[in-house]
Amino acid sequence: MPSLKAEQNLKARANLFKALGNPTRLLIVNLIRLSPRHTEELASILKLSPGTISHHLSTLSEAALLESKKEQYYVSYSLIPGVLDIKLEEMVSMSQPGLEQSVEKDAFKDKVMRAFFERGRLLQIPTQQKKLHVVLEEIAKAFDPDKSYTEREVNIIIADFHDDFATLRRELINFNYMTRSKDGMSYRLRS
Amino acid sequence: MPSLKAEQNLKARANLFKALGNPTRLLIVNLIRLSPRHTEELASILKLSPGTISHHLSTLSEAALLESKKEQYYVSYSLIPGVLDIKLEEMVSMSQPGLEQSVEKDAFKDKVMRAFFERGRLLQIPTQQKKLHVVLEEIAKAFDPDKSYTEREVNIIIADFHDDFATLRRELINFNYMTRSKDGMSYRLRS
DNA sequence: AATTTAATTTGACAAATATAAAATTATATC
DNA sequence: GATATAATTTTATATTTGTCAAATTAAATT
Structure with missing residues (x-):
């Protein structure tokens, strides 16, 4: 302990x-x-x-x-x-670089999650960037890191969270959670 | 200031x-x-x-x-x-090496002086070494650093402070406030 | 301009702190 | 062993501190 x-x-x-x-x-x-x-x-x-x-x-x-x-x-x-x-x-520095970081993230994340999600649905898209990041990170989990997706597939997966899948898809690319291929035809998680 | x-x-x-x-x-x-x-x-x-x-x-x-x-x-x-x-x-260290030191000595010394001296007379010879040192230092001031004294002269000077000049004279030598010449005939302040 | 929202400030209160005075303890000196 | 004395502990008190809840402020988004 x-x-x-x-x-x-x-x-x-x-x-x-x-x-x-x-x-x-x-x-x-x-x-x-x-x-x-x-x-x-x-x-x-x-x-x-x-x-x-x-x-x-x-x-x-x-x-x-x-x-x-x-x-x-x-x-x-x-x-x-x-x-x-x-x-x-x-004297000041604590040695647990991992522990604190995880404690903190979870706590902030929990708060945002409780505020924005309800039974797996995103209630609204946060305006505030820090909260948006928590949401995007959560949505990104729905994708398989080893697969690539068509835009339509991406939309459908995101739509499980929120109707405005277009905005969310754009933000996922925006903030580099996902990447789009050069020809614009396929999406995948940022490696 | x-x-x-x-x-x-x-x-x-x-x-x-x-x-x-x-x-x-x-x-x-x-x-x-x-x-x-x-x-x-x-x-x-x-x-x-x-x-x-x-x-x-x-x-x-x-x-x-x-x-x-x-x-x-x-x-x-x-x-x-x-x-x-x-x-x-x-962060801790104060730079006034002189100031603090003088503050301290004076304060402790003052207390001992008030306790043991009254109108220039030594009321009693302190048992405690730290207090004795304060007293001996004070008595030593009555001697001219450039002069040497016979034992009788030393006694007379010390007697102005306290009747038991013999003990005080011995302590002054003891704690090296004064030195006695090899032939035992003359005394002077430790140079 | 109105609204939203994070940050700060205020008011209240319980807990901790710095201090003096008095009582107690521990230890040297006699 | 009795006495003297520095140190500590105890008691009491005024001040400061850490906290929350509520009110206010400041600023960004709409």
């Missing part, structure tokens, strides 16, 4: 950014970056209560940015070495 | 991170990264209302991550090219 893991991942990424997405915590990271610090010291530098600083430090630690070490009376916090040595791009 | 500018900067940085610090917005960035998208499309993919998506898109735009362009009925959003091509380190 990659989706669960992906979601975990997503949250973890977001938390890293969220941890850095606060002025006080950015200051803390910058102070700590120069030399390790303890809670009280940071509190007095930033003029916030130790409790508040402690809270911020734990947020940063949970985001896997800081490490700490008991030192005399104090807990000394420091940046985990190399933790900032990464590109924003790497 | 560099501090105002620094603060602006600080907030802008934090906002960039904050913009990315939300799972929905991370998904949006990832979807947009692959190909430009419009609001409704994202809404249907992510199953959130158009209003919500619009809000997220404006957050991302304010963080200078997205650009948009009207296209047919739609507003097509895309990532500003190269915007993610930067190290986390560069």
Whole structure:
């Protein structure tokens, strides 16, 4: 089940950014970056209560940015070495190139399909290009990729979806879902 | 007035991170990264209302991550090219190495000074090393860097701060604020 | 010009966050 | 073992945030 893991991942990424997405915590990271610090010291530098600083430090630690070490009376916090040595791009990008793409297409497509089709019939031809593409793609599925068709055959197949087969046939060619032979006599799916 | 500018900067940085610090917005960035998208499309993919998506898109735009362009009925959003091509380190680091450092030291020092000194007198010798250092540094200022002192002279000067001049003198040597000559007859500030 | 439609803005609300103050915990120093 | 002290946790509160639904705006198609 990659989706669960992906979601975990997503949250973890977001938390890293969220941890850095606060002025006080950015200051803390910058102070700590120069030399390790303890809670009280940071509190007095930033003029916030130790409790508040402690809270911020734990947020940063949970985001896997800081490490700490008991030192005399104090807990000394420091940046985990190399933790900032990464590109924003790497932090942001999810690795599932396929998954997301399919999720998205299906969702948008579903919406359009529900809106424009009813029991296999196309209710109307969408004006909007993005929706039209969904419709054309669906109609294209009715053709066999290995066969070529006469115009009349094409019309009949399209007419199962909608009466205005002429417009739809034109759009299929227009947007390159189908191609017409040079002599204009036969049609087939774009290979 | 560099501090105002620094603060602006600080907030802008934090906002960039904050913009990315939300799972929905991370998904949006990832979807947009692959190909430009419009609001409704994202809404249907992510199953959130158009209003919500619009809000997220404006957050991302304010963080200078997205650009948009009207296209047919739609507003097509895309990532500003190269915007993610930067190290986390560069995003986090503030450039004022001096400023911050002085702010911090003064703040912590001030707190210790107020706690341990009263009208120039040291109320007690701090147990804690970090505080002791602040105190020793302060006492060290009473010596002329160009002069050397007999032990008796050192004692007299320290006695102005606190009766237990012997301990303080020992700590000054201990922590290398002052050095004692080989013959043990003269003291001076660490050069 | 009228109509359609995507996008944005507004209003409302529940959830999350940043903060201080106080209580508690954990650990050094004596 | 008692005491001192930094750190953390808890409680409380004001602010910010994410979301939806509804109203409004802006713009393209008719």
